[in-house]
Amino acid sequence: MSRLEACELVIDVPGRGDGRALTLSLEPGQVWGVLGPNGAGKTTLLHTLAGLRAPRRGTVRLDGEPLAALSRRRVARALGLVFQERHDGFPATVRETALIGRHPWLSPWQMEGGEDVQLAEAALARLDVAHLGERLVNTLSGGERQRLAIATVLTQGPAIWLADEPTNHLDLHHQTAVMALLAEQAAEGRAVLMCLHDLNLAARWCDRVLLLYPDGEACWGPRDTMLVPSVLERLYGQRLATTTVDGAPVFVPVR
Numbered sequence: 001m002s003r004l005e006a007c008e009l010v011i012d013v014p015g016r017g018d019g020r021a022l023t024l025s026l027e028p029g030q031v032w033g034v035l036g037p038n039g040a041g042k043t044t045l046l047h048t049l050a051g052l053r054a055p056r057r058g059t060v061r062l063d064g065e066p067l068a069a070l071s072r073r074r075v076a077r078a079l080g081l082v083f084q085e086r087h088d089g090f091p092a093t094v095r096e097t098a099l100i101g102r103h104p105w106l107s108p109w110q111m112e113g114g115e116d117v118q119l120a121e122a123a124l125a126r127l128d129v130a131h132l133g134e135r136l137v138n139t140l141s142g143g144e145r146q147r148l149a150i151a152t153v154l155t156q157g158p159a160i161w162l163a164d165e166p167t168n169h170l171d172l173h174h175q176t177a178v179m180a181l182l183a184e185q186a187a188e189g190r191a192v193l194m195c196l197h198d199l200n201l202a203a204r205w206c207d208r209v210l211l212l213y214p215d216g217e218a219c220w221g222p223r224d225t226m227l228v229p230s231v232l233e234r235l236y237g238q239r240l241a242t243t244t245v246d247g248a249p250v251f252v253p254v255r
């Protein structure tokens with residue numbers, strides 16, 4: 001399994017000061033939640049950790065090696081990304097799209113084999129979209145597309161998941177199913193980092209939390225030390241009422 005490190009990392013948010021440099025390690029078995037208001041830099045951080053965007057300062061390391069020095073294939077085998085926005089470049093079916101997850105594991109002109117197809121079918125079934133296998137992606141609902149994006153990363157089988165609001169567009173049942181899947185991935189020794197807007201999902205499913213502020217300030221650590229009502233009220237500029245349900249805190253915005 002793999003680890004991803006941010007070493008004195010400053011993400012490049014245009015027009016903003018450096019804030020606090022991030023030095024943290026995403027270890028096998030951990031589930032990180034990245035929280036912060038709109039524009040705080042969550043997506044920018046995720047893209048920087050994935051090597052899609054250069055940092056302003058500092059380094060991202062995969063298993064001790066600078067990400068920038070590794071081949072994209074090596075990176076694609078280790079890191080799986082669930083994007084917030086996605087654009088369908090060409091018409092493809094649900095099944096064909098899931099199989100794209102196998103590409104980092106195939107040589108340039110190699111066709112997917114039986115094992116690849118089995119992995120894709122299992123992932124589509126797990127995300128409850130197997131019945132849509134022959135449908136064109138551009139005919140799917142928002143939630144179906146989101147589940148397909150997650151199924152594609154599951155088909156890829158990375159050691160590290162970077163997910164930008166993985167529960168976007170999902171109904172309550174599928175939100176819980178996706179969080180349970182990500183927790184299961186971590187329990188099997190993979191690592192997960194996800195951006196979330198839902199504090200309650202973070203409280204229930206993440207064991208580490210990174211709070212990002214719009215001015216670039218940040219703090220991170222074990223969930224229980226980060227999800228403190230007064231800290232969250234300052235982060236979002238929003239009053240909260242707090243209770244406990246099933247052993248996890250629940251935060252409700254109040255006027």
Ligand SMILES: Nc1ncnc2c1ncn2[C@@H]1O[C@H](COP(=O)(O)OP(=O)(O)OP(=O)(O)O)[C@@H](O)[C@H]1O
Binds near residue numbers: 040
């Ligand atoms: N290409 C760009 N040019 C100028 N500003 C940009 C660019 N890309 C991002 N930004 C700005 O950087 C800031 C951080 O954006 P980012 O998408 O990382 O925030 P976020 O925390 O993910 O927000 P949200 O919760 O709304 O998804 C925002 O203020 C955004 O407008």
